[in-house]
Amino acid sequence: MNYFSSNFKLGILGGGQLGKMLLFDTRKFDIQTYVLDPSDEAPCKIACNNFFKGDLMDFETVYNFGKLVDVLTFEIELVNIKALEKLESEGIKVFPSPKTLKLIQNKGVQKDFYAKNNIPTSDYKRFDNLKKLVVQILDSKLKFPFVWKCTQFGYDGTGVKIIRCIEDLDNLPDVECIAEAMIPFKNELAVIVCRNPSGDIKTYPVVEMEFHPEANQVEYVICPARIDNKVATKARAIALDVSEKFNHVGLLAVEMFQTENDEILINEVAPRPHNSGHYSIEASYTSQFENHLRAILNLPLGNTDSKVAGIMVNLVGAEGFSGDVVYENIEKIMSWNGVTPHIYGKKQTRPFRKMGHVTIVNEDINKARKIAEEVKNTIRVISGQ
Amino acid sequence: MNYFSSNFKLGILGGGQLGKMLLFDTRKFDIQTYVLDPSDEAPCKIACNNFFKGDLMDFETVYNFGKLVDVLTFEIELVNIKALEKLESEGIKVFPSPKTLKLIQNKGVQKDFYAKNNIPTSDYKRFDNLKKLVVQILDSKLKFPFVWKCTQFGYDGTGVKIIRCIEDLDNLPDVECIAEAMIPFKNELAVIVCRNPSGDIKTYPVVEMEFHPEANQVEYVICPARIDNKVATKARAIALDVSEKFNHVGLLAVEMFQTENDEILINEVAPRPHNSGHYSIEASYTSQFENHLRAILNLPLGNTDSKVAGIMVNLVGAEGFSGDVVYENIEKIMSWNGVTPHIYGKKQTRPFRKMGHVTIVNEDINKARKIAEEVKNTIRVISGQ
Structure with missing residues (x-):
């Protein structure tokens, strides 16, 4: 199949920040893209080849959109599965498959799947x-x-x-x-797996989600996780096993608990690029987005190793501010080495809305962690005067 | 100035591959862009906010386009300088400045400038x-x-x-x-300098252009250059001096000869992102494109150090092929670690047309060089059946 500067068409359901970051790689490879999103102000509207406004949960809308493309993927799980099933039955390649998506979309069904397949979970x-x-x-x-x-x-x-x-x-x-x-755990970890239809499979290093001590919010995603090698090896093996048992194609983000006894229990999975993999744009040999694209097109998977340590900080709207967004002190954090802001392109901020993220890379993970804290304490997402 | 998700508008004259790669960073920061290019199939047409078709050498076209934006830059030197001068006199920020561009656009004037400013040249x-x-x-x-x-x-x-x-x-x-x-030289080198209006200035590491032993064509751009540290230090110092003497804002790619006596002589300069800096997308903490953007917006400059060694191979149309492009064996090279193709998005190939490039990164520069040679010998830009 010739994907590059050809007539091949990739469809993406959802036009948010995950789709936007995926479009960097479709542009890099000059792969034609069609995007469907309910909002006319979706971050993906720019940089795709064709944008369609429509309801992702509506059968007809998703079906008609899917008929336009050769391969269909999604950046959000809340899509009409029946339309995906019909498209797949009519020969459109849908990755991840609707069958996998059905097992994941409902958390009860997902849990039953783990139980049935001897995948450790609470x-x-x-x-x-x-x-x-x-x-x-x-x-x-x-x-x-x-x-x-x-x-x-x-x-x-x-x-x-x-x-x-x-x-x-x-x-x-x-x-x-x-x-x-309730699981008393030492750490919340995540492993991103990528797998193509040929069954080639790779995991990214284990990342650690560091939470705010009071608020129950992820503050930092840290790669590599500062955990014992044995635990990391176990976590990657379990993540591989989960991806294979789902017969998954594309990225699968596997969130886990490291218990106090160093057991690994699966928390939940997401069948798409994931917040816990954003660090990979700057830190990895191949970003999660490029590998998602490689996977769904059955191209060889790229190296998932890191060049340097990476930490991601989410940029969410500050409490008490709604309206036209202003990124306070962004110029200050940009003056520090290895700091890259990603601005998703949402014009309006509101409390806790995900507006962007900042990646901090450094050869020394402890230095990166220190800079990440300074970033977190310096930049604020507020609204203009 | 609030550039991020704001009403600020950046204009780019020229919509080729250099502009296209710059747009990755304008998208990352959600900076609004206007692009002017004579071709309706310009690689920049996708991913800019507003595309205009028009002649870059025509005074009225460039002037009217420039009046729409707050800051104006270019990705090609062949633009109407009189229009830039008028725009600048009317308060539009033009970087690099038309004054600098005038000194560079004519190679005779450029040579006189070196002579007058004691910059070593042949x-x-x-x-x-x-x-x-x-x-x-x-x-x-x-x-x-x-x-x-x-x-x-x-x-x-x-x-x-x-x-x-x-x-x-x-x-x-x-x-x-x-x-x-004629200068008998050991190496052709290049240094990319970035400088913002505040006078902050940084150089990228010295790169080496390795030529095909028979054809007079750059085959590999290698970062860092495999040269003596003293020579590298001298080359960077001279490049800094050139940028400052031009009072340059934005990127300046400085091409040089390393003579047989380890003298550095300036060959010529380009006031924009440059082929010799493409490796920086994958290898550097901050790519040349992001630093061009930071420089012209008077933002702090990013770290120009490399995370890993990087080598770039140009993808040019093979002799004997014209028509709809096919990248032969691209899947094969993508199966090798650290290999990233960049496809510029030109639908038609013809002999020696620049269609893309491939970056090879590795911790070990010798391994990277070996893989680069395999890439060069494997991928071919041909036309379809």
Whole structure:
């Protein structure tokens, strides 16, 4: 197949920042792209070859879009799977496959998949709705504390809550959910796996998600994770196993817990480029985005090793500011060595909205960590006067 | 000044591959771009915010385009300087400045500038036309061999010829020209300098241009150059001096000869991102394109050091092929570690047309050099069936 400066067409469902970063690589290889997104101001609108506005959950919209392209991928899981299935049955290549996506899109189904395939994960119970969960608590069949997760449509921390007493359930939506055992863990880790249709498979190094001590928010993604080599080797092996068992094609971001006994338990997976892999643009021989593209086009996978240590800091809208965005002190952080801001291109900020990220690379991971903290304390995403 | 996701507008004259690679960084920072190019199929047409088709040498076209933007730069020197001067006089920031561009655009004027400013360069004579040069030969005032260069509009080896006898002048155009002394040299080197309006200035490491032993074509650009540290230090110092004497803003690519006595002589300069700096996308902490952008926006300059060794191989159209381009064996070279193709997006190949480049990075420069040779011998730019 000739992808380069040819008539080949790649379709991308979703036009957000993940798609935008993928477009850097489609441009680099001069691969024609079609993007579908509900917003006319999507970050992908520029740099794709053809942009279509439309609802990603609407069967007809997704189906008609998919018929225009040769290979179809997505940068967000919330897409109409039935349309993907029909497209696949009609010969359009859809990667990751709708079959895999179905196993991942619902967290209850995802958990069952781990249980069935002997993939280590925390204990859990599935419930059709919140009421059924409450009944089990009242029957003493479910003990506090546990983690409540809605099975679908959760995103960036929404749809997850630690439940320590019955009052913590107040105001939760009455939807399909799971209750997961609380895992006392040392570290939250992630491994990105890439795999192509030929079955070539590679993992990126293990990264560590460092959380804010008070707020329950990832502050830094650190590559490589500052963990024992044995634990890292185990984490990569488990991630490989998960990707193969899903028969996955494309990127799979595997989030994990390192327990206090150095066990690795899978938390959840995302079948696409992932926030935990953004560091790879500057730090890796091949970025996660380039490898996603290589994977779905069945090209040879690129080297996933790092050139240097990398740390990523998310740029989210500061509390108390809404409106036209201003990146306060961005010039200051750009004066420091190895600091690269990525601005996603959303014109309007609001509290906690993901507006960009900053990558810090350095030969010395401790220096990188120090600079990352300075970056975090210096730049602010606010709104103009 | 707020450049990021703001109403600020950057104009770029020229929409070729250099502009295209610059657009990766304008997208990364979400800086609005306007591009002017004569071709409707320019590589920059995608990924800029607004594309305009028009003649870069036409006063009105360039002037009207420039009035739309806040800062104006160019990716090709062959632009209407009078329009740039008028724009600058009306408050548009033009970087590099038309004053510098005037000193560089004509190679005779450029040589005079070096002579006047004590910048080491080869001996030369200027001629208004070829006939006047012939008269000097006949009068024995100009000896063979020498290098004939037309003073304007030369590009990629056109407009330069080694003259060993009077017959070598046959078929040369009767235009303004210079005759340069032939320099027996060990190496052709280049240093890219970036400088912002505040006068912050940095140089990239010295690169080495390795030529094909028979054909007079650059085969590899190698960073760092495999030369003595003292020579490298001298080359960087001279490049800094040249940039400062031009009072240059933006990137200045300084091409040099390392003579047999380890003298450094300036060959010529280009006031823009340059082929000799393409390796920086993968190998450097900050690519030449990002640093050009930082420089012309008066942002702090990024670290010009390398993470790893980098080698660039140009992808030019193979002899005997014209038509719809096919990159033969591109999948094969992509299976090797640290190999990244850049496809500029020209649909049609023709012999020697610059269609793309390949970067090879490795911690070990000798390994990189070996892989680069394999890349060169494997990929071919041909046309389809």
